[in-house]
Amino acid sequence: MRKSNQKPVTRNQKKKKINKSQVENLIFSRPRSMRDVEMHYCAGCGHGLVHRLICETIDELGIRERTIGVAPVGCAVIAYDYWDFDVTEAAHGRTPAVATGIKRVRPESIVFSYQGDGDLAAIGTAEIIHTANRGENITVIFVNNGVYGMTGGQMAPTTLAGQVTDTTVEGRNLKRDGYPLKILEMMAVLPGAKYLERTSVHSPQEVLRTKRAIKKAFQTQIDNRGFSMVEVLAMCPTYWGMSPIKSADRIKNEVSTFYPIGVVKSY
Ligand SMILES: Cc1ncc(C[n+]2csc(CCOP(=O)(O)OP(=O)(O)O)c2C)c(N)n1
Numbered sequence: 576m577r578k579s580n581q582k583p584v585t586r587n588q589k590k591k592k593i594n595k596s597q598v599e600n601l602i603f604s605r606p607r608s609m610r611d612v613e614m615h616y617c618a619g620c621g622h623g624l625v626h627r628l629i630c631e632t633i634d635e636l637g638i639r640e641r642t643i644g645v646a647p648v649g650c651a652v653i654a655y656d657y658w659d660f661d662v663t664e665a666a667h668g669r670t671p672a673v674a675t676g677i678k679r680v681r682p683e684s685i686v687f688s689y690q691g692d693g694d695l696a697a698i699g700t701a702e703i704i705h706t707a708n709r710g711e712n713i714t715v716i717f718v719n720n721g722v723y724g725m726t727g728g729q730m731a732p733t734t735l736a737g738q739v740t741d742t743t744v745e746g747r748n749l750k751r752d753g754y755p756l757k758i759l760e761m762m763a764v765l766p767g768a769k770y771l772e773r774t775s776v777h778s779p780q781e782v783l784r785t786k787r788a789i790k791k792a793f794q795t796q797i798d799n800r801g802f803s804m805v806e807v808l809a810m811c812p813t814y815w816g817m818s819p820i821k822s823a824d825r826i827k828n829e830v831s832t833f834y835p836i837g838v839v840k841s842y
């Protein structure tokens with residue numbers, strides 16, 4: 576077992592000098608589906624955690640060779656640099672449409688779209704609703720951090736009432752800016768949507784729950800049951816203007832009281 580004062584072993588180091596008994600004793604390592612590169616995300620960002628959970632899931636299901644991801648526009652725009660399986664890119668909000676095309680042409684592939692809340696719940700509202708309504712057999716991983724991260728922290732449709740952002744400097748005003756959108760609850764009425772769950776990555780326990788939900792969503796597709804989607808509440812410490820720890824606390828105490836964690840629809 577690795578002692579706490581020893582540095583973690585990277586895949587490059589493994590290639591160079593790790594011996595057989597050390598490999599046998601490893602209890603934690605990088606998933607095969609994840610590249611051994613440094614990520615560009617800010618400290619405490621939720622995206623890296625969600626990326627890893629997707630990779631672990633793909634490894635455990637043994638589907639790396641037939642998985643195709645569709646990366647969004649947003650902070651996760653270069654997710655293809657971090658994933659070691661086929662990934663393509665779509666214009667802002669259009670990942671479900673692109674994923675639909677790929678899945679219909681290559682039904683044997685496991686196809687997922689990865690989207691932020693600006694991508695999915697603003698510019699891509701039409702695409703996500705119609706993709707779910709058609710019952711496309713794809714999986715959507717929806718990372719809800721309540722802001723437009725990539726472009727500088729503007730209000731998103733998911734921004735909470737009173738939340739300060741670059742475009743709501745006195746807090747989101749429901750009269751002026753409308754109400755925060757609960758996309759999963761809206762989609763639950765669509766017969767084509769088969770599995771919908773909301774999770775979070777603000778604590779180890781919730782990270783594990785997110786992993787189970789992502790696995791079930793992929794399994795839903797493998798079993799040909801139809802559209803599946805997991806909404807993950809994620810931290811954006813940079814544009815929430817708080818530390819990573821305070822950001823995690825904010826999800827626990829504030830965000831998840833408006834966006835309840837749990838299964839919204841299942842089969
Ligand atoms: C058609 C179009 N409109 C606007 C933009 C600018 N834009 C790029 S990323 C982004 C918001 C991304 O926010 P989100 O999807 O929540 O991702 P996050 O960065 O928060 O993970 C916007 C508005 C764009 N790239 N294309």
Ligand code: SF4
Nearest residue numbers: 616617620650724811
């Ligand atoms: S701006 Fe927010 S969402 Fe983007 S990388 Fe930084 S913490 Fe993550």
Ligand SMILES: [Mg+2]
Nearest residue numbers: 691692722724
């Ligand atoms: Mg966002």
